[in-house]
Amino acid sequence: MLYEILIVFLLAIVMIGIFYMKFKDLRTEKYKKLIGFASGLAMCMIFVYFVNLLIMNYSYISHFNLTLLMWGFVLIFILKQYIMTESGKFWEVDFKMNKVKFIEYSLSAIFLVFLIFIVKSFALSEGFELFIPFSFFLIFYSLLIKVKSSEILDKAYFKEHYIHVIPISILVSVISCFILQAFYPGFFYFMLPFIIGFLLNSMFDVIIDKNRSYDMISFILGILCANFVLLVSFILF
DSSP states (O other), X not given: OHHHHHHHHHHHHHHHHHHTOOOTTOOGGGGHHHHHXXXXXXXXXXXXXXXXXXXXXHHHHTTHHHHHHHHHHHHHHHHHHHHHHHOOSHXXXXXXXXXXXXXXXXXXXXXHHHHHXXXXXXXXXXXXXXXXXXXXXXXXXXXXXXXXXXXXXXXXXXXXXXGGHHHHHHHHHHHHHHHHHHHOTTHHHHHHHHHHHHHHXXXXXXXXXXXXXXXHHHHHHHHHHHHHHHHHHHHHO
């Protein structure tokens, strides 16, 4: 039990550390290769790794899997569409959309913490021993959120202390997950499809970005690399 707690906190510290890493002139155009690689890796992991978890979990909550996945996918999408239709001026749309995107990246970071507990639970109950590729995914997805959210902070004119919002959210989420694990462990099974839907929406938002903020070759390399890591983990473990 102590070993599991240490692993969880270690992963959370790594995520928080990533958000306090200092990049010079942190603009997405300078990190297209990182964004592309992280996006490709994340898309592969979502479809190959997490959908596999979802299939294994299907019998637990039956058709609600797909219902929750759908709501995870459309939640932020509905809010973005509302802003685009209700805002009368272009600058107002852009301003509000950047605020929504920061909320989206903050929720993504929180959901990464939930995924740590979900994967840990499956590793114990189902023998789904693929924690190495998950850690790989966790690091690169955190880097992706770091780069994208840092640019949003500038565009949306957030106050300087908002830089601490995501790291604090990660720490609070870890504590919340430990409490949920103690009193309502079944909650994580309901969260899995919702998180998959949400992350899929978030990833498509990065990939279909009109400004093309990622490198296509790096995106393909990310997919290939994730497949390779998953294959090696499957063979070795």
